[in-house]
Amino acid sequence: MPPTSQWQEWQCDYLRENYPHGNTNAIAAHLGFPPQRIRTKANELGVAKAPGAKAKRTGKFTPQMDDALREHYATKTNAEIAAMLGMKRIEVAHRAMTLGLRKTKETKGRTVREIMLRMGPRQGQFQPGIVPWNKGLKGYSVELGRSHYKPGNVPPTHVPVGTERWTATPKSKPDAPRYLRRKVAEPNVWKMVHHIVWEARHGPIPDGHVVVFIDGDTANIEIENLYCLPRTSLGIANGARVPYHLTDAYRLMRELQQTIEDSDK
Structure with a gap:
């Protein structure tokens, strides 16, 4: 595989034309370079991804699917739309961003609740009625089995009156x-x-x-x-x-x- 310095002119022209809106992996496969080499060369040529290009790169949405997305995106969660269209949730989110779609406040709240249910109970979260083991043990040390501080303890930051x-x-x-x-x-x-x-x-x-x-x-x-x-x-x-x-x-x-x-x- 040729190094970056051996790029041919037609390869550079192809990169300038397709990199802003194309899929980096597909361009790499076509030119015979690894994806990282493609990104490095694009940076050398001053070519950048166009705004929203990452959201458009799947290319799997048909006009009919876009119409369905416009109709249901505001009131349905991404999981519901993904199941309806046979897509992944991330693909639904990317396409909606490309089309400039937004969800209602109620749908956003329902989405958060579904995510929390998928995650399950949080480890270490206090449940109602649980009493912390160290309640009332101010400055208690597990290693020492007692408080860190003794009566009359003077902290190292103490300064006398008049300072x-x-x-x-x-x-x-x-x-x-x-x-x-x-x-x-x-x-x-x-x-x-x-x-x-x-x-x-x-x-x-x-x-x-x-x-x-x-x-x-x-x-x-x-x-x-x-x-x-x-x-x-x-x-x-x-x-x-x-x-x-x-x-x-x-x-x-x-x-x-x-x-x-x-x-x-």
């Missing part, structure tokens, strides 16, 4: 700001350090308010660089690019401007 860590940025926003957190209580209570610094000077942060960094640097956690403002003002500052401490004045200016415009109408 500080930077928050991680989401993969979707790698340039998002990071904030320093500090562990303030056991077992796993953390708080933003800039909140701690603000509250040490001014007391608890009011509801609906946020503490921001005046220079935008989240690593500059000095009290002079922190400012507390309502969330509504934060939207104004970010949207109108107004300094945080001027948001109240900006809002009053906009309200005055709107009042003047309304009076002129």
